[in-house]
Amino acid sequence: LPLSTSRGTGSFTPDHKPLMGEAPELRGFYLGCGFNSAGMMLGGGCGQELAHWIVHGRPEKDMYSYDIRRFHPLLTDHRRWVRERSHESYAKNYSVVFPHDEPLAGRNMRTDPLHEELLARGCVFQERQGWERPGWFTPQGTAPVLQYDYYGAYGNRAHRDYAYGRLLGDEYTFDFPPHHDVIKKECLACRGAAAVFNMSYFGKFYLVGLDAKKAADWLFSADVSRPPGDGYYLAVGGAVAQHNWAHISAVLQDEKFRCQLINSSEDLGMISVQGPASRAILQEVLDADLSNEAFPFSTHKLLRAAGHLVRAMRLSFVGELGWELHVPRPACVPVYQAVMTAGAKHGLVNAGYRAIDSLSIEKGYRHWHADLRPDDSPLEAGLAFTCKLKSDVPFLGREALEKQRAKGLRRRLLCFTVDEKVPMFGLEAIWRNGQVVGHIRRADFGFTIDKTLAYGYIRDPSGGPVSLDFVKSGDYALERMGVTYPAQAHLKSPFDPDNKRVKGIY
Incomplete structure (x- = not known):
């Protein structure tokens, strides 16, 4: 492997992480490059994992963040995106990584039909693989993402009084962000009335x-x-x-x-209406009976919404009665406007992914690459119900799960709540009876239960299986920045553990 030195040309990737794994365009061709001047630090471990990847078809450890398949061709084929994002990754090489930071470079590459509509309503956007998705809604007016200014370098004039940049800067903290109460209102509106989430980036x-x-x-x-x-x-x-x-x-x-x-992906939008008032709102928009009997949970129908054909799915990622509307691109704005008009008298609000993060962790719904990684199994994550192990139908990974089930689980994903109102973000140590038994994968504040919630995998220090008795018999604490806070472990979500709300039972 080539070694990086303090002099000479260094390569920087758009997200400051290496490019590794099998190229999707050419099977059998593997990459191990783009080490961002950190080749000496990363080379040994990455080389070992790449060798395992080539021989076995997958790495042994979680290498998802380095996987070349994380980038969409629409981005990698776009010279402006590559140039801007690679510059910013270099410019922020030694910057502190704050929990809610967003890039300023390579923005507005992929926007859905509701982008301008939501921007006018105060949407503060997040960027995910080129898509602009709603983060949260500010009451302070509009905050558009402007063209990248290269931080004033190369003769570019740095933006003055940049509303979006100022909102991001306000969040450069490891405390609760200044917009904590705004996100709280979005969450509680969803729990008490209804919220509409634009999930069109799916x-x-x-x-x-x-x-x-x-x-x-x-x-x-x-x-x-x-x-x-x-x-x-x-x-x-x-x-x-x-x-x-x-x-x-x-x-x-x-x-x-x-x-x-x-x-x-580019042809359809996705509008999710969630909350106890969602049925009453959508009954005015959709030409169908939305009762439990006529439209049960986890079913879908092709219906008319404000005169437009849509696919309605009764699903929820926030733990409420609700429907997702999968809408042809030209119909997104009129369908969204019809939903907002019908929802006005029911307390419907716009909400973003910061609210989804809080609502979903409160309900115990898993997030990819936080609660679930390539090196986790469904059994360890409490998702055995998603595996057809009681049938005789073969599926990818079945043999590994059967072996793991026979041997017993050596680790298990647990939910923790902390009574003290302290922010946590992930990677906090999990203590059990005075011993570290794991670390937190994901944490957020649950506004309905008014507590900090965290999820993490624990192990038995003796190396034995993590039984339910082992889980229940421990005294737990979570360590944040050197301070430990008493925590309660839960085998079920502390919010609506019987899943009544998604069934429309309030």
Whole structure:
């Protein structure tokens, strides 16, 4: 491996992380480059993992953040995005990484049809794989993301009185951010009335063809067989959509399934209406009976919304009664406006992903690469119910899960709550009976239960299985910046553990 030195030319990638793994455009061609002048520090471990990757088809450790498949071709083929983001990653090489920071470079690359509509309503955007998605809504007016100013370098004039930059700067803290109360209002409005979330940045794929059912049975651990079984619609978080696309495409090729994956991500928007008032609101917009009997949880229908054909799914990622509307791009604005008009008398508010982060952790819904990583298993994560192990249908990873179940779990994902109102963000140490047994993967503040929530995997220091008795018999504390705080461990979500709200029972 080439070694970086303090002199000479260094390579910087758009997110300041190496490029590793199999190139999706050319199977069998692996990358191990882009070390951002940190080759001496990263070379040994990355070389070992890359060797394992080549031999076994996957790395042994979690290398997701370095995986070349994290980048969408729309971005890597765009010279402005590469130039701007690579410059900013170099400029911020030694900057403190704050929990809610966002890039200023390479912005507004991928915007959905509701972008201008939400910007006018005070949306403060986050960037995920080029997409601009709603972060939260400021009552202070509009905060558009301006063209990158290179921080005043190369003869560029630095922006003056930059509202978006100022809002970001206000969040450069490891305390609760100054907008904590604004996000609280979005969360409590969702729990008490209703909130609308623009999730249009999601990847939307169709899996179709002669072997679509065989492919779905093999790809997905859950039983997704439904009549007539000739096609599947996949909605995937926009930040991981390209990685999912590349993974599924590779499996289809390796297994020689006679089917194809069609990408409709840019063609469809996704509007989610959640909360106890969502049924009353959407009943005025959709031409269908939305009762529990007529439209049960986890089902979908093709319906008309304000005269436009949409796919309505009764799902929730925040733990409330709610529906997702998957809408053709030209219809997004009129459907959104119809929802807002119908919701005005019900207390409907706009909300963003900062609220989703809080609401979802409060409900115990898992986040990819926080609660779930490539080196975690569904059994360890408490997701055994998503695996069709009681059937005899083979699926990718089944043998590994059966072996793990037979041996017993050596670690387990737990929920923790802390009564003291202290911010946590992840990587805090988990103490049990005076010993460190793991670290927090994800943490946030739950406004409904009015406590800090955190999720992390624990191990038994003796190396034995982590039994339920082991979990229940411990006294726990979480360590933040050298200070430990008493914590309570939960095997179920402390909010609505019986899942009544998603069933419309309030």
